[in-house]
Amino acid sequence: MSEEKSLNFIEEIVEADLASGKHNSILTRFPPEPNGYLHMGHAKSICLNFGLAKKYGGKTNLRFDDTNPTTEDTEYVDSIKEDVQWLGFEWANELYASDYFEQLYQFAQALVKKGLAYVDESTSEEIATQKGTPTQPGVANIYRDRPIQENVRLFEAMRAGAYPDGSKVLRAKIDLTSPNMLLRDPIIYRIKHAHHHRTGNAWCIYPMYDFAHGQSDSIENITHSICTLEFVSHRPVYDWFIEQLGIFPSHQYEFARLNMSYTVMSKRKLLQLVNEQIVTGWDDPRMPTISAMRRRGFTPHSIREFCDKIGIAKRDNLIDFSLLEFCVREHLNKIALRRMVVFNPIKVIITNFEKEVEMVQSEDNPEDANTTHRQIPFTREIFIEQDDFMEVPSKKYFRLAPGQMVRLKSAYIIKCNDVLKDDNGQITEIHCTYIPESKSGNDTSGIHVKGTLHWVSAAHGIPAEVRLYDRLFKEENVDAAGGDFKDHINPDSLQIVSAVAEPALGNAELSERYQFMRKGYFCLDKDTTETKLVFNRTVTLKDGYAKQNK
Numbered sequence: 001m002s003e004e005k006s007l008n009f010i011e012e013i014v015e016a017d018l019a020s021g022k023h024n025s026i027l028t029r030f031p032p033e034p035n036g037y038l039h040m041g042h043a044k045s046i047c048l049n050f051g052l053a054k055k056y057g058g059k060t061n062l063r064f065d066d067t068n069p070t071t072e073d074t075e076y077v078d079s080i081k082e083d084v085q086w087l088g089f090e091w092a093n094e095l096y097a098s099d100y101f102e103q104l105y106q107f108a109q110a111l112v113k114k115g116l117a118y119v120d121e122s123t124s125e126e127i128a129t130q131k132g133t134p135t136q137p138g139v140a141n142i143y144r145d146r147p148i149q150e151n152v153r154l155f156e157a158m159r160a161g162a163y164p165d166g167s168k169v170l171r172a173k174i175d176l177t178s179p180n181m182l183l184r185d186p187i188i189y190r191i192k193h194a195h196h197h198r199t200g201n202a203w204c205i206y207p208m209y210d211f212a213h214g215q216s217d218s219i220e221n222i223t224h225s226i227c228t229l230e231f232v233s234h235r236p237v238y239d240w241f242i243e244q245l246g247i248f249p250s251h252q253y254e255f256a257r258l259n260m261s262y263t264v265m266s267k268r269k270l271l272q273l274v275n276e277q278i279v280t281g282w283d284d285p286r287m288p289t290i291s292a293m294r295r296r297g298f299t300p301h302s303i304r305e306f307c308d309k310i311g312i313a314k315r316d317n318l319i320d321f322s323l324l325e326f327c328v329r330e331h332l333n334k335i336a337l338r339r340m341v342v343f344n345p346i347k348v349i350i351t352n353f354e355k356e357v358e359m360v361q362s363e364d365n366p367e368d369a370n371t372t373h374r375q376i377p378f379t380r381e382i383f384i385e386q387d388d389f390m391e392v393p394s395k396k397y398f399r400l401a402p403g404q405m406v407r408l409k410s411a412y413i414i415k416c417n418d419v420l421k422d423d424n425g426q427i428t429e430i431h432c433t434y435i436p437e438s439k440s441g442n443d444t445s446g447i448h449v450k451g452t453l454h455w456v457s458a459a460h461g462i463p464a465e466v467r468l469y470d471r472l473f474k475e476e477n478v479d480a481a482g483g484d485f486k487d488h489i490n491p492d493s494l495q496i497v498s499a500v501a502e503p504a505l506g507n508a509e510l511s512e513r514y515q516f517m518r519k520g521y522f523c524l525d526k527d528t529t530e531t532k533l534v535f536n537r538t539v540t541l542k543d544g545y546a547k548q549n550k
């Protein structure tokens with residue numbers, strides 16, 4: 001094989017497990033809790049879990065970790081499925097931890113019967129105090145040594161709905177003196193009379209994360225259960241339950257979660273931005289969610305590239321958002337259709353152009369050897385950008401100015417002769433003449449100009465709203481910046497510009513990607529109506545941030 005890339009530590013483990021015959025094939029899972037939309041951190045986890053299985057001929061389950069009835073919703077389930085598919089992955093099975101409620105209950109009863117779990121009636125404060133501190137061992141309470149039969153009966157009654165919320169819990173009897181606080185008799189079931197998005201009112205007791213996750217892995221025969229570093233201290237708990245229950249020995253491996261600059265990566269915080277209407281929704285293009293990136297025009301390919309480039313680490317770090325933008329730009333440069341869109345237009349009259357319209361031709365994508373071409377109407381009245389004209393030009397200004405010449409992309413060289421102004425001194429029209437011998441592709445004029453401008457025919461242009469996005473937060477490391485994370489919101493993260501688009505964009509499609517020449521990469525937004533095109537800027541043409549920070 002020509003591609004030499006060193007293995008990451010999880011790939012090393014997988015290769016060793018396959019080589020030793022510990023596993024004949026691998027099965028991973030992606031286990032989102034359906035309590036929000038997926039973000040880039042999840043994309044990382046998806047690429048890792050599905051990518052690993054793909055590489056080693058294994059499979060990946062999509063498992064909804066839906067053991068917490070009050071925060072979960074089918075809206076989130078649907079969005080998660082859409083996002084995983086959009087990223088280009090196929091799951092072997094769509095599963096729900098809630099489908100295992102009966103099995104999990106049986107597991108818990110099995111522990112109770114072995115004397116390894118007990119019903120505790122202490123308040124949560126009492127339990128917390130009795131647990132001790134990292135430097136002080138915990139102490140047993142009167143419930144810890146209840147007879148097994150009493151525990152069996154009480155746990156059954158808990159399930160049957162005999163008790164109110166919070167009045168009792170089921171705890172595993174592990175070790176109140178363990179240096180690992182999570183092993184100090186962790187709570188494994190709590191009472192919650194709440195409606196669940198799938199099981200309805202069938203249950204009023206729900207398993208805790210530590211009693212659901214490992215067992216779900218085991219039920220599915222997951223070989224490599226990959227999660228983020230916060231769960232390192234949960235691993236002994238994970239292993240303890242599997243060992244005591246004597247079930248399939250899934251193993252947990254941890255990697256560093258993805259954090260990115262200028263944004264936050266937590267569903268809880270993202271939900272706050274949505275609820276407080278700081279953004280327009282989960283798919284607001286400024287959000288770090290997968291649905292926002294899709295709407296903004298990022299491609300699945302570029303997100304996968306990015307996840308591959310950053311690799312997997314064992315230590316937390318902060319990844320530069322511009323690395324993702326770099327990947328997006330690289331891909332869009334190859335696939336985007338080139339189009340002309342004039343922002344903040346100003347009118348130019350080409351006084352010696354007598355024809356009503358002349359069609360000029362331009363390449364759809366010069367990066368593509370088999371590029372198609374399109375015809376663009378050139379007329380006497382066109383628009384250029386206000387920024388492309390200066391009445392009193394500075395020294396190195398090569399765009400349009402009185403007496404100066406520029407080329408209009410794919411059309412002619414024009415020379416500015418005059419400007420018209422309104423009563424306030426604002427320029428209303430720029431008067432130019434064109435050089436008929438200078439047509440692009442057939443230029444016999446012998447004139448060399450330094451500037452090339454994009455333009456749109458005034459008669460044929462289509463009005464468009466263009467949304468330019470900037471970082472959602474001002475701080476590079478939002479979580480480390482202190483205070484409320486919302487204090488660091490960038491008030492100028494959205495700029496709306498009115499523009500005129502060349503007529504080919506009248507057929508713009510949501511799935512298509514465009515490069516607006518000299519402006520950046522853009523895509524059509526779903527807010528587009530019959531009368532107005534709306535575009536999102538995906539990324540700029542160049543990395544402005546890298547330059548600024550040097």
Ligand code: ATP
Pocket residue numbers: 030031032033034040041042044045065226227228256257258259265266267268
């Ligand atoms: P959040 O804190 O945003 O709610 P979470 O970890 O609680 O995230 P889950 O739905 O429980 O979200 O996560 C599903 C999977 O995605 C888990 O395996 C989790 O480890 C992984 N994951 C979540 N956030 C990140 C991240 N920032 N980087 C890498 N993996 C992540």
Ligand code: MG
Pocket residue numbers: 033
């Ligand atoms: Mg979670």
